[in-house]
Amino acid sequence: MNSSLSKTALALALFATLPAAARAADYYGTLEPFASEAVYFVVTDRFVNGDPSNDHRDQGGPDPARRTFDRPTPGSDGDNVGYLGGDFKGIVDHLDYIHGMGFSALWITPVVDNPDEAFTGGKPASRGGFLTDGGKTGYHGYWGVDFYRLDEHLPSPGLDFAGLASAVHGKDMKLVLDIVGNHGSPSYSMPMQQPQYGQVFDRDGKLVADHQNLPPDKLDPAHNPLHQFYNTKAGLAELSDFNENNPAVMDYLAGAYSQWIAQGADALRIDTIGWLPHPFWHEFVARMRTQKPGMFMFGEAFDYDATKIAEHTWESNANVSVLDFPLKQGMEKAFGHARAGYEVLAAPLFLDGGPYANPYELATFYDNHDMARLDASDEGFIDAHNWLFTARGIPVVYYGSEIGFMRGRPEHDGNRNYFGAERIAVAKAHPIQQSLSRIAHVRAASPALQRGLQLNLELKGDRAAFYRVYQHEGQSQIALVLLNKGDAATKFAVKQGVQAGRWRKAIAGGDVAVRDGGTLSATVPAHGVEVFLLDAPVTQPALRRDLDRLMQVKRPH
Numbered sequence: 001m002n003s004s005l006s007k008t009a010l011a012l013a014l015f016a017t018l019p020a021a022a023r024a025a026d027y028y029g030t031l032e033p034f035a036s037e038a039v040y041f042v043v044t045d046r047f048v049n050g051d052p053s054n055d056h057r058d059q060g061g062p063d064p065a066r067r068t069f070d071r072p073t074p075g076s077d078g079d080n081v082g083y084l085g086g087d088f089k090g091i092v093d094h095l096d097y098i099h100g101m102g103f104s105a106l107w108i109t110p111v112v113d114n115p116d117e118a119f120t121g122g123k124p125a126s127r128g129g130f131l132t133d134g135g136k137t138g139y140h141g142y143w144g145v146d147f148y149r150l151d152e153h154l155p156s157p158g159l160d161f162a163g164l165a166s167a168v169h170g171k172d173m174k175l176v177l178d179i180v181g182n183h184g185s186p187s188y189s190m191p192m193q194q195p196q197y198g199q200v201f202d203r204d205g206k207l208v209a210d211h212q213n214l215p216p217d218k219l220d221p222a223h224n225p226l227h228q229f230y231n232t233k234a235g236l237a238e239l240s241d242f243n244e245n246n247p248a249v250m251d252y253l254a255g256a257y258s259q260w261i262a263q264g265a266d267a268l269r270i271d272t273i274g275w276l277p278h279p280f281w282h283e284f285v286a287r288m289r290t291q292k293p294g295m296f297m298f299g300e301a302f303d304y305d306a307t308k309i310a311e312h313t314w315e316s317n318a319n320v321s322v323l324d325f326p327l328k329q330g331m332e333k334a335f336g337h338a339r340a341g342y343e344v345l346a347a348p349l350f351l352d353g354g355p356y357a358n359p360y361e362l363a364t365f366y367d368n369h370d371m372a373r374l375d376a377s378d379e380g381f382i383d384a385h386n387w388l389f390t391a392r393g394i395p396v397v398y399y400g401s402e403i404g405f406m407r408g409r410p411e412h413d414g415n416r417n418y419f420g421a422e423r424i425a426v427a428k429a430h431p432i433q434q435s436l437s438r439i440a441h442v443r444a445a446s447p448a449l450q451r452g453l454q455l456n457l458e459l460k461g462d463r464a465a466f467y468r469v470y471q472h473e474g475q476s477q478i479a480l481v482l483l484n485k486g487d488a489a490t491k492f493a494v495k496q497g498v499q500a501g502r503w504r505k506a507i508a509g510g511d512v513a514v515r516d517g518g519t520l521s522a523t524v525p526a527h528g529v530e531v532f533l534l535d536a537p538v539t540q541p542a543l544r545r546d547l548d549r550l551m552q553v554k555r556p557h
Contacts, residue, residue, distance in 0.1 A: 027538060028451050028453060030360040032361050035450055041108075042109070046086050046139075046399070047094075050086075054085075059083075060118060066118050067082070069083050071137065076414070079412055081136040085153075088164045091108070092164065093421070102441040102443070111151060111260070112144040112148075114144060115143060117197075120190050129412050144200075146200070183239040184239065187238060189238050197211075208229065208248075209226055212226070216231060216232050216234050216235075217234075229243060229248065250283060267296040270299040281317065282316075285318050297320040300322070305326070306350065314557055321394075322363070323365060324348070339485075364394060365398070369411070373409050373415055382527050383485035389449070400419050400423070405419065446506070448478060453469045453550050462484060471538055476535065489523050490523070499534060499536070503533065505522075
């Protein structure tokens with residue numbers, strides 16, 4: 001008999017013998033299905049060049065200021081602001097690698113058509129530059145000019161976006177598509193107007209908007225229909241800033257992204273969500289969920305103030321999740337070279353209340369493509385992953401972090417460097433990757449770590465101990481997580497809330513029996529983790545009281 005089935009049957013039998021009050025208790029952080037996922041994020045052009053025939057190395061013509069392929073960043077050692085060849089085939093060829101690490105979802109950068117030349121306006125991109133787009137290309141996908149058309153650098157014969165989605169689904173994974181709603185391509189400050197820059201084309205290839213290389217305050221939407229897509233106040237850098245009050249903008253974007261959903265996108269990551277007002281996103285999200293009911297989305301509001309980014313999670317506003325920037329800030333302190341204590345992570349969890357509609361649905365991360373990568377030792381990355389895959393939230397890991405790739409490097413200085421098949425081929429031998437894969441697989445098999453309530457016991461110094469508990473519709477699991485980010489082994493002796501039973505050790509293997517009123521003791525190695533699992537309904541009185549309190553925490557709507 002299947003062991004997992006036998007454990008489930010035993011748990012259900014025990015559940016049926018409990019008093020009605022105990023049977024009625026629900027314990028969970030979230031019931032959101034996507035909370036079960038762990039997300040691997042790639043900048044598609046920088047992952048793997050699987051098909052050199054779509055590199056378009058002659059794009060932009062002979063003018064070195066306009067060519068698009070391989071544009072080294074001035075002043076930087078190895079950085080590049082041109083296309084480097086990563087494509088859908090490079091992803092498909094390495095889905096086994098991503099899935100094998102324990103990831104169940106893949107987030108890719110935008111797939112829409114971007115300009116075919118390097119941008120000649122703006123401030124020149126250089127090492128250390130921020131919002132400097134001069135000399136850059138749309139390799140990242142965020143400079144859309146035709147949101148209905150796939151950028152030519154991504155597909156291969158027989159492998160379009162729908163084909164990519166099918167391949168991802170074939171690995172029992174979800175595909176997360178990055179989308180942009182507030183801007184298109186750079187639109188002004190060019191010495192001479194360039195094709196596509198500042199323009200938008202519809203599904204039939206018809207020009208529907210054109211900035212005409214004019215600064216925003218020189219646009220004349222009252223008399224020029226091609227200006228009506230844009231605001232007359234500047235937005236980010238020289239990017240064309242969409243007019244959220246024009247219904248045509250909503251119709252255009254909703255129509256375009258509905259197309260990609262129909263082709264297989266399972267979830268959306270919304271870029272720069274904070275640059276458009278709540279009513280815009282409320283309507284947009286409603287349209288997407290009309291097509292795909294319950295679709296999970298998370299936004300990027302680049303702000304470390306939880307009260308500001310939380311507004312997007314409210315049902316009255318966008319009603320989506322967000323990337324957890326406040327927790328990211330704490331993780332950088334705890335796992336980077338500062339090695340702050342676990343106590344810095346307590347407050348941004350917001351387990352006992354706070355501004356989020358549901359903190360258990362936040363996308364948790366420690367770095368990404370828009371900031372310096374985590375500057376940490378191998379042990380720091382290992383500790384970060386041990387936390388990321390056991391604490392509340394949906395873990396997101398940026399490509400290459402499994403080997404500490406380009407650690408500490410910001411944009412324009414290596415943050416988005418090309419990864420490649422050669423690095424992937426040897427990554428499994430890396431200690432960071434091995435540790436990441438181990439804890440990711442533990443989470444993938446544990447409903448408590450995916451969706452359970454978190455009850456902290458100890459977050460101090462190099463030690464962390466907390467419960468994750470899931471009990472819903474006959475499925476019950478208690479997880480006790482013990483973390484040690486110190487340089488020496490440490491002993492835990494947990495008595496608070498420990499329930500009698502036979503606890504499984506998810507990392508070391510084997511199990512340990514605990515009697516009523518007993519203590520669960522364990523030695524956790526340096527930079528290690530242990531997860532004890534008990535597949536049984538919650539009966540321990542003190543634990544039930546704490547969980548009942550957490551279930552009654554009021555959240556904004």
